[in-house]
Amino acid sequence: MLSSISRRFASTATSGEIRDVVIVGGGVAGAALACALRRNEATSDLQVMLVDANDSIKRPLKDAKPDARCVALTPRSRSVLDACGPRVWARITENGRVRAFDSMQAWDGVGGGHVSYAASELGAEALGHVVENSLILEALEREMETLGVERVGKASASETRAPRESEAGALAEAKISVDEDGKTREFDVRARLIVAADGPKSAVRKSAGIKIAGWGYGQRAVVGTVRTDRAHSTAWQRFLPTGPIALLPIGDGTYSNVVWTTTPSEAKRLAEDVSDEEFAQEVHDALQGLGAYKSPFQENFDRFATLRFFEDAVNQAYKPLVRVTRETVSRAVGVPVIESAEEDTCAEFAPRFRYPPFVSPAGTDTKRGSFPLSTHHALSLTKPRLALIGDAAHVVHPLGGQGLNLGLRDAELLVNAIARARELGQDIGSASALAPYARASVAANVPMMAALDGLQKLFSAETYPVTFARSLGLAAVNATAPVRRKIAWYAMGGA
Incomplete structure (x- = not known):
């Protein structure tokens, strides 16, 4: 059965109804966009529907081990979350599971060069915060409920259609399929703007006929959780021949999130075949330059x-x-x-x-996983009545931890464009209203994508x-x- 929260959130929409904005995809970028639209003074009266494939997010227990699915939020991303509502960041941090990092060190695992940064050099308190994805999503979900966002959970947009430029004034259309206790309910909705926030394999992007340019790296990233012999607030990254390994502090600082880029066969071994103790030992050796991970120098x-x-x-x-x-x-x-x-x-x-801290297993109730790595960018970010954000628009290599941050930047830029269109009396789904978003997103994201791809090839x-x-x-x-x-x-x- 649906939870009480899901029932309060469930959409009562019927076929043929019109919404100002329909966001397809309930990840961080999509949820942040929904909240920010309702918070912005120029767009707060817009009717916003968010279509999410997932059910209501469960809040992690305070004493539970940190989840392996984490993100290093930049201060810029923190400001985007603040714009979503004053309670969002407070809810994310209230149980002590978020860790700020105030320094970073990256070094060549084959040669001997390194570079270190400190927040104090920039007059800042932190370079960023390591946060579990589930904490961000849960906080945004609660804020959506407060703001009156119409969230449709356990749902997908099985069909979408954006009008051609010649169809002046026509609205976009979407067929929404909802799983209600094992039964499928479908309804059609029309929108002044559909936003594709449904990930790298975006069905909305494909329906619109928007192609992507990019390539795979023939690598996978392994994620997991370990403990360290001391609390720390440094993001460590060592570049190995098969890819970088990163150690990011989380929680009280004695736990750390591991993101290890390597070959597909090695990723399978690290994620599935070794024990927690063996995984921790491999991470320790890789960071300390011991055993099989010793530098030729x-x-x-x-x-x-x-x-x-x-x-x-x-x-x-x-x-x-x-x-x-x-x-x-x-x-x-x-x-x-x-x-x-x-x-x-x-x-x-x-x-x-x-040298980074010594690593040990986090416990038997932690999980590991892996995912394939690639980079791509949509050849167009907008069409009449359609905009792409987050991974639906672009995917980057994780070595800089920038993927989710770029998605939040997109949400911020799109809200700015829609707000500007409202102030000028423009149709929010028109090509002229969406063009500033496309230009700003490309200017912000393409240099970062190029830099990360260049670093991947260099190392x-x-x-x-x-x-x-x-x-x-x-x-x-x-x-x-x-x-x-x-x-x-x-x-x-x-x-």
Whole structure:
């Protein structure tokens, strides 16, 4: 039977009714869009329907182990959630399961270069927060109920149709199928705007005939939960030949979320075939550079000697390296080239390498999983009466933890475009009303997608000249405070 919450939320819509906005997909991007539309002064009177394949979200118990499905929210994403309602962030954090991280360290697992960032360099308290997806969804669901969003759970849009440009004034149409205690109820709804937020295999996008451009990486990401020997507030990431492994603090800081990119066969072994103890040991070895995960450089140098070698090299050739590095990095991340570096910034004062905490199993009631990796972008983000957001619009490599953050950025940009259209007296589903959203989303997301794809390819190379050059480049970036701060600012969603 439907829960009492689901019953209160269930739609009573009948065929032929009209809604201003129908959002297909109840993930974080879709739910945030629904809340933000109802919160924005210019759009608060719009009738918003959200079609969600899932039933009502259950709130995690306070003492339960952290779920493996987590996200590193940027400060920019936090502000988007704040715009969804003043109670959203408070509800997410009230049971102490969210962990802020104030520093980050990434290093080359084949060479010896590293780069470290700290929130304090930017005058911020945190670089981001690690949050379980279920906490965000549950908080947004409660806010939707408060705001009067018409949420249709256990439902799908089996058919959608957006009008052609020649059909001026025509509304979009959707056939909604709802599972009610094992029986299917269908109804048709017309909308001034349909938003596809239904994931990377978006049925709405396909129905609209919008193609995507992209490729697979031949990799899978393994996610899991482990414990550490001490509480920490650092996001750690080591680049291995098969892909990066990340350790992100969550909860009280003694738990950590693991995101490990590797080959499909190795992902199956790590996610399904090894015990919790064996998985924790593999994570520990991969982060510490032990056993099978020992760097080739360590055959001739101990770990500290390797790191000092690169730091000394930067000291000796500091100025020319900085000049080349800052221009290359600035172009790669799509931000303006920094004209000059601070003269007193050198490797001697750069953040030193730190080793991550020791890892142990989180417990027998934790789960692991894996998912395939690819990148793609829809060739069009809008059509008359239709807009794409989140994974329906674009998918990125997870090494920067930016996927969900980009989806929240889309929700913010689309609300801005709809609000502007209302202020100008435009039809919210018209091509002219939606064009600013498409332009802003491409400008915000494509540089990040290109940067993440470039990093994935750069750190997949194993030849000695490439590994040497990239480690030296990392060390040079680490020694250049202006470049280091610019990258950190960009990763925090500041662009």
